[in-house]
Amino acid sequence: MSSTIYLSSPHMGGTEEAYVKEAFDTNWIAPLGPNVNGFEAALSNYLGHQKEVAALSSGTAALHLALALLEVGSGDEVMCQSMTFAASANPIIYQGANPVFVDSEPATWNMCPNHLEAAITDRLKQGKRPKAVIAVHLYGMPCKIDDIRNLCKTYDIPLIEDAAEALGSTYQGVPCGTFGDFGVLSFNGNKIITTSGGGALVCASEAEKQKAVFLATQARDEAPHYQHSVLGYNYRLSNIAAGIGRGQMEVLDTHIGLRQQMNQFYKEQFFGWEGIEVFTEPNESFVSNHWLSCITIDKKKTGFSAEELRKAFGEDNIEARPLWKPMHLQPLYENAPYYGGTVAQTLFENGLCLPSGSNLTDTERSRIAAVIRQFR
Numbered sequence: 001m002s003s004t005i006y007l008s009s010p011h012m013g014g015t016e017e018a019y020v021k022e023a024f025d026t027n028w029i030a031p032l033g034p035n036v037n038g039f040e041a042a043l044s045n046y047l048g049h050q051k052e053v054a055a056l057s058s059g060t061a062a063l064h065l066a067l068a069l070l071e072v073g074s075g076d077e078v079m080c081q082s083m084t085f086a087a088s089a090n091p092i093i094y095q096g097a098n099p100v101f102v103d104s105e106p107a108t109w110n111m112c113p114n115h116l117e118a119a120i121t122d123r124l125k126q127g128k129r130p131k132a133v134i135a136v137h138l139y140g141m142p143c144k145i146d147d148i149r150n151l152c153k154t155y156d157i158p159l160i161e162d163a164a165e166a167l168g169s170t171y172q173g174v175p176c177g178t179f180g181d182f183g184v185l186s187f188n189g190n191k192i193i194t195t196s197g198g199g200a201l202v203c204a205s206e207a208e209k210q211k212a213v214f215l216a217t218q219a220r221d222e223a224p225h226y227q228h229s230v231l232g233y234n235y236r237l238s239n240i241a242a243g244i245g246r247g248q249m250e251v252l253d254t255h256i257g258l259r260q261q262m263n264q265f266y267k268e269q270f271f272g273w274e275g276i277e278v279f280t281e282p283n284e285s286f287v288s289n290h291w292l293s294c295i296t297i298d299k300k301k302t303g304f305s306a307e308e309l310r311k312a313f314g315e316d317n318i319e320a321r322p323l324w325k326p327m328h329l330q331p332l333y334e335n336a337p338y339y340g341g342t343v344a345q346t347l348f349e350n351g352l353c354l355p356s357g358s359n360l361t362d363t364e365r366s367r368i369a370a371v372i373r374q375f376r
């Protein structure tokens with residue numbers, strides 16, 4: 001059996017081990033140290049726009065802290081894009097709050113501003129003021145962030161930007177992760193850069209970053225003993241993992257270029273194929289890092305479904321995966337309010353994520369192309 005081709009596998013640049021070794025040599029084997037500071041500085045420098053970054057143990061932790069810092073609590077409502085990974089929504093429940101899910105629009109597959117506004121006005125009519133909006137940049141594609149941000153301003157609701165999949169993506173030249181009151185990044189093993197596991201909270205000021213770090217380190221008050229006035233968490237990134245992150249930052253832009261080339265590769269593979277669309281930026285305002293390349297298949301036109309193509313890939317040990325199953329269709333969230341139609345559901349039923357790593361070889365690309373050719 002030929003070796004497995006993954007959807008997205010870690011791709012080290014080469015300097016990561018030196019940073020990790022430095023952590024060993026200096027005995028900074030802890031959730032603080034020079035690599036944590038260096039990684040935060042690299043991220044904050046990369047994002048620009050005077051953002052301060054807190055390095056955390058995961059993207060999920062970053063989302064949780066964003067909600068905690070916005071004082072989302074028991075019985076509150078939070079608007080969340082339905083089509084996303086469960087980690088976007090689960091922290092709402094951690095805070096004892098309730099998610100209200102919103103459909104996607106077809107151009108970016110992300111939160112539909114029209115449905116969001118309908119949802120906000122309807123909740124307001126019911127006397128429930130949403131405490132936050134969580135918008136996601138799925139697969140690296142920027143959402144319609146200016147429309148969403150304007151709505152949040154109009155209705156005075158804080159915006160959390162889940163940019164876990166979108167480090168390096170931009171909207172009108174501005175990096176994803178810097179639009180919201182808080183931005184969330186992830187460095188899990190399959191993301192565009194990885195620290196094996198990790199995440200970050202992008203904050204608007206040094207004071208907010210300090211609050212995030214305070215909550216992430218068990219919320220210790222200033223005292224010689226352990227004194228606590230508020231609930232804290234153990235969410236800081238380790239100095240070892242941060243060393244990997246520092247090395248990864250040095251190759252981020254190169255790796256984004258390679259992922260964008262994978263997207264180009266799929267555009268060529270499916271060129272002129274009626275019924276298949278490669279997920280692409282709607283116009284030049286949007287620049288995706290193309291973390292994952294995705295397609296939608298109209299079975300009526302192609303004669304085969306996304307699931308049939310997925311299985312054919314599987315037979316050659318090539319990983320392909322359905323799109324995120326919308327949260328309003330998940331058993332966990334079946335009772336949550338939902339605003340929208342069937343855009344997210346239709347995408348889920350007809351879409352497929354394809355191998356997109358920055359480290360795929362020519363041989364591996366040929367194997368992928370050979371499976372696709374079987375369907376021509």
Ligand SMILES: *Cc1c(COP(=O)(O)O)cnc(C)c1O
Nearest residue numbers: 058059060085087088164186188
């Ligand atoms: C990966 C991911 C997260 C969570 O990040 P972790 O670091 O895995 O906790 C959140 N939202 C989205 C959209 C993601 O893809």
